[in-house]
Amino acid sequence: MGTVDSPDVVLAKSLLDQAKLGGFVFRRVASGEDGPLVGHRLRGDWVDVIHLAGFSRDCLAVRQRTSPLIVPGAELIERRVQGSAIEVLTEVLAWEPSP
Numbered sequence: 519m520g521t522v523d524s525p526d527v528v529l530a531k532s533l534l535d536q537a538k539l540g541g542f543v544f545r546r547v548a549s550g551e552d553g554p555l556v557g558h559r560l561r562g563d564w565v566d567v568i569h570l571a572g573f574s575r576d577c578l579a580v581r582q583r584t585s586p587l588i589v590p591g592a593e594l595i596e597r598r599v600q601g602s603a604i605e606v607l608t609e610v611l612a613w614e615p616s617p
Contacts, residue, residue, distance in 0.1 A: 526573075526604065527573070529604055530573065530603045530604050530607065533603075533604065533607035533608060533611065534555075534570075534603075534607060536607075536611055537557060537568065537607055537610065537611060538557075540559065540611065541559040541561070542557040542558065542559045542566070542568065543557060543558060543559070544556065544557035544568075545557075554569065554570060554571040554572075555568075555569075555570045556568065556569050556570075557570075560584070563583055563584055563585065564581050564582065564583060564584060564596060565581070565582060565583075565584050566579065566580070566581045566610065566613065567579060567580050567581075567582070568606060568607070568610055570603050570606070570607075572603075573602065573603050574602045574603070575601070575602060577600065577601060577602060577603045577605070577606040578598070578599065578600045578601075578606060579597075579598070579599050579606050579609065579610045580595055580597065580598045581595070581596040581597040581598075581613060582594055582595050582596065583596070597613060
C-alpha cells in the first residue's frame with residue numbers, strides 16, 4: 519500500500535518539475551531520498567541557484583553574476599529569496615529569464 523502525498527508536497531513536486539522545464543538541473547547533495555537538492559540554471563551573464571534543504575524551511579535561491587569582476591554600481595547578487603520549498607520555487611519561477 520503506497521503513501522499519499524499531502525497537497526503541499528504535490529504542489530512542491532509540481533513546482534520542481536516546472537523549474538526543471540525552465541532549465542534548472544538538480545542534483546542531490548547528500549545521500550537518501552530526502553537529502554537536500556541543489557539546482558542551477560545558467561542564463562546569459564547570470565546563474566540562478568536553488569538549494570532545497572527541507573520542505574518547510576531552510577530553502578534559498580540566489581541569482582548572481584557569472585563574472586567575479588567588481589563593477590562599480592553593480593551587485594554580484596541580483597536576487598535572493600529564503601523560506602519554504604514552495605515559497606522559494608514560486609518566487610524563482612517568477613524571475614525573468616535574465617535581468
